[in-house]
Amino acid sequence: MNPITHHALAELLDQHPSPCLSLYQPTHRHHPLNQQDPILFKNQLKVLENSLHHQSSESEIAQLLEPFHNLANDREFWNHTSDGLAVFGSAGFFRVYHLQRTVSPFVVVADSFHTKALRRILQSVDRYHVLALSLDHIRLFEGNRDSLDEISPAPGVPLTLTEALGEELTEPHQTVASYGGSGGTSTPMHHGHGGRKEETEIDAQRFFRAIDKAINTHHSQASGMPLILAALPEHHGLFRQLSHNPALLAEGIKGDPNSMSPSQLRESAWQIMEPEHQARYIQLAESFAKSKARGSGLEDLTEIAEAAQQGRVATLLIEADRQIAGRLHPGSGNVHFDDAPQVHGDDLLDDLGELVIQQGGRVFVLPSVHMPSDTGAAASSRY
Known part of the structure; x- marks a missing residue:
């Protein structure tokens, strides 16, 4: 499954072999409502099949619809749905997207994919990212006013301290030597060349710099969405001091993100986003008013x-x-x-x-x- 990004939309807008099949439907996150979802999906497949009979042979139809039918019978998939679903298929191409907004059920068979509903989601101004940051790993979330879901960071975004620093991970800056003691015993003596606290801070700085650069490059610039930092209070100052991401909001979530549920994170994030969201609406309207006056x-x-x-x-x-x-x-x-x-x-x-x-x-x-x-x-x- 792929996240909805402008890059993903551009991929769908590329040339694909005709016919191009587009399927949208609402889905549900929880039992028992989600039991209706695969039934609706199979009904949508019948509509697709009937439409294809006007232009394709039986063997072509079977080949085009095979990945759709496989998805219909994937029980694990239907147990982990979101608020909406978009599925696209053509010869040699198949993409599935979970949507954080509900959509009306409909199918389209055409020379290109039907992407308007996706563009509406991408163009909305209430979307944001939450970066859950600790000293040794990260998690990334995407949300809006109604929901917040963990997403897989793009390739190139390190998930852990070891992934980010690799061989550059700071080694303990100390040596141990033994000195003879009474009775032939030896006592280990530690000679420090930088304490453990200093080493941890060096690694944290390197890790935070790597994360900031990767998130900015692969997510913030690509999506244009605001970024909310969720981290312990003592990590906010260091990360912001090192950050060069203009999407990072001045206010963040201060607390251990690993101890917060997605609903708690969403609640805290929306408290930060709502005034930003309203201010953005006002700014857009005021900007148009100035254009109109000119x-x-x-x-x-x-x-x-x-x-x-x-x-x-x-x-x-x-x-x-x-x-x-x-x-x-x-x-x-x-x-x-x-x-x-x-x-x-x-x-x-x-x-x-x-x-x-x-x-x-x-x-x-x-x-x-x-x-x-x-x-x-x-x-x-x-x-």
Whole structure:
């Protein structure tokens, strides 16, 4: 299983052999509700199979759906689900993602993968990382306002002191010699060249530097998410003194993270994140208001689409739980609104978000209460 990252999204947006199968569904973390999840998944597979009959042979269908059926029968997998599930498959390609947000059940068979729901999750501004740090190992968590889950750090992130320092691990700086005593006995005498406390501090500094660099490179820069440090009070000062990660928040969780449950960590983390979260909403809305005052703020969807097509949109704000039936014609930027929308048809807001990202702009998904416009979108143009 792979974490949801911008790199993972880019992998899905690459060219893959057609047909590309996309499956989304809500899941549950606990018994007995999670018993419904594999049943819904198998029903979704039937829909996929029926759709494939229109374009693929029986042998091709069997090959495409084999990894899906294997997943359906994996009892261990269904005992450890989260809030949502996204599964993608094509010839020679299969990816499974646990989601920290629930999604509506739907399937898509097309020439490319359906990734809009993933982009909504990646574009949300309430996501964060928690680095649980001790002197000899780390754990990494990803969370939002509702949940916090431990994730596997990316390759290149050392998990332990030994992994980080290897042969550079400080050896005890002392030698032992024996001196003759009375009656032929010898007494060991220790000559210190730096006490054990000093050696521990040297190793801690090296370890913290390695962790800071690896987390910044492989997680903070890649995700853009804030980082919350969870560590003993005495470790906060040293880590912050050595850190060069701009994503590290000034406030952290002070206590032994190894003695805290994920729910306790989430509670403490959200107390830190909530004011940051609200401040971010306010800052985005105020920034749009300034753009609008300068004449570079756009609210009309057709105007936003035209500016996005020309690569002029620097920042786009999208209303979180709103869908606008319509589609954006690639290449021209023309907008078509659907008078009779399909249940799982195109969402114009998602199309705008995808186009802005392709053109190098930033996209943020905001709750309706924080949206500075009533059209579902608000864009700040570069010129």
